[in-house]
Amino acid sequence: MESKMIKGRDILVVGLQPWDIAIGSNCKNVAKELSQFNRVLYINRALDRITLIRSKNDPKVQTRLKSLKKETDDINQIGPTFWTLDPRTILESVNWIPFAPVFDFVNRINNKRMARQINQALDRLGFKNVLLFNDNEFYRGQYLTELLPAVTDCIYYSRDNIATHPFFIRHGKRLEPSLMRKATMVVTNSDYLEDYGRRHNPETYNILQGCDFERFFPSTPFTRPEEMAGIPGPIIGYMGALIVSRLDIKILEHIAASRPQWSVVLVGPQDGTFRKSRLHKMPNVYFLGNTTEVRVPQFIQFFDVCLNPQLVNGMTIGNYPRKLDEYLVLEKPVVVTETLAMKMFDGYIYQCKTKEDYVENIEKALAEDPNSEMRKARREFALTHTWETSLGKMTTHFQALKQAQ
Structure with missing residues (x-):
């Protein structure tokens, strides 16, 4: 069957995550999928002055500096029809x-600096009739549709209520709606965000979440990660960034304290609050650090129960964490915090309102029959959430909109 995807366009991708980010990213997955049928230029985040001062030794900062000094090419080809751009400019820190x-005023100057670099790259690559795909970049992407003459269409992707994040809340609540109004179309990954987007652009559609499942089905069985050697079961695991604005530390503390016979295993980078938390003093809590995207399923395979102890706030209430599909495709029982976005998972996961609910539901999950039909049903449900399906929905709405114009 022929893939239903936008085809034959030159596509420019801007977002909050650079291509060389260590963890997985929706923006990267979308760009990679689109590059199968289109030419794609992916813009890495330009350096800003504060980042340059505070994180000069960071490998990503060093990469941008080398491009800025013209020691390396600013345009790098990573596939037959796929390039990245390291903009040769420094932006002012404005937040x-x-x-x-x-x-x-200052943000427009930043946008102009970015646009100058992007325009040069578009000319060098011969990009015409460009479709701009903007993943939550409502600061540095605020004026790009006006400053890039080759751009004829813009799709704004809202996959997190980022405007409510403490870093963005001062200006995000006015800038994101402004960018949504400018866009040809807005796409989201949850009903909650679709309702939010539609208030600012009637052409807003929920295309759900995509997931790359290829790495979850290796030719040989997964082996237990050496980082998990010696950790006793049952293992209650979480995979992903450990960030206090998204996760409820008290839930994790309660689980570990209530059931010392369980091992709580946390895989992912920690923010400062997690590094200082009481969890590090609890003998049955194991921090295994960050891992590569390709090893994610290897860890999940050896979890007995998977968690998403989400903190409920403006940013997370409509969030669709793709880790849920990664858990479910491996047929794992999953215990999460109940939110509006979790309604679509009813019947496949255990949902909790309190930290006490977590312990009760984990016990239910541990008691499941490993050969039950529910395990297979979880896998089949997850497999309906591919990037091909998600971007196929986007294509259907986009083509209908273009035909109506």
Whole structure:
């Protein structure tokens, strides 16, 4: 069957995550999928002054500096029809500016600096009739549709309510709606975000979440990661970034304290609050650090129960964590915090309102028959959430919109 995907376009991708980010990224997956049928240019985040000062030794910062000094090419080809751009510019750090008019003035300067680099790259690659795909970049992408003459269409992708994040909340609540109104179309990965987007652009559609399942079905069985050697079962595991704005530390503490015979295994990078948390003093809690995207299923395979102890706030209430599909495709029982976005998983996961619910539901999950039909049903449900399906939905809406114009 022929893939239903946007085809034959030159596509420009901007977002919050650079191509060389260590963890997985929706933006990267979308760009990779689109590059099968289109030419794609993926823009890495340009350096800003504060990042340059604070994180000069970071490998990603060093990569941008080498491009800036013209020691390396700014355009790098990573596939037959896929390039990345390391913009040769430094942006002003603007988020601290409290006054909207001053912020907008400096932010427009930043956008112009970015646009100058992107325009040069588009010319060098011969990109025409460009479709701009913007993944939650409502600061540095605010004026790009106006500053890039080759751009004829813009799809804004809202996969997180990022505007409510403490870093963005000062200006995000006005800038994201502004960008949504400018877009040809807005796409989201949950009903909650679709309702939010539709308030600002009637052409807003929920295309659900995509997931790359190829790495979950290796030719040989997974082996137990050496990092998990010696950890006793049952293993209650979480895979992903350990960030206090998204996860409820108290839930994890309660699980570990209530059932010392369980091993709580956490795989992913930690923020400062997690590094200082009481969890590090609990003997049955194991921090295994970050891992590569390709090893994610290897760890999950050896979890007995998978967690998503989400903190409920404006940013997470409509969030669709793709880790749920990664858990489910390996037929794992999953215990999560109940939110509006979790309704679509009813019948496949255990949902909790309190930390006490977590312990009760984990016990139910541990008691499951490993050969039950529910395990197979979880896998089949997850497999309906591919990137091909998600971007196929986007294509259907986009083509209908273009035909109606």
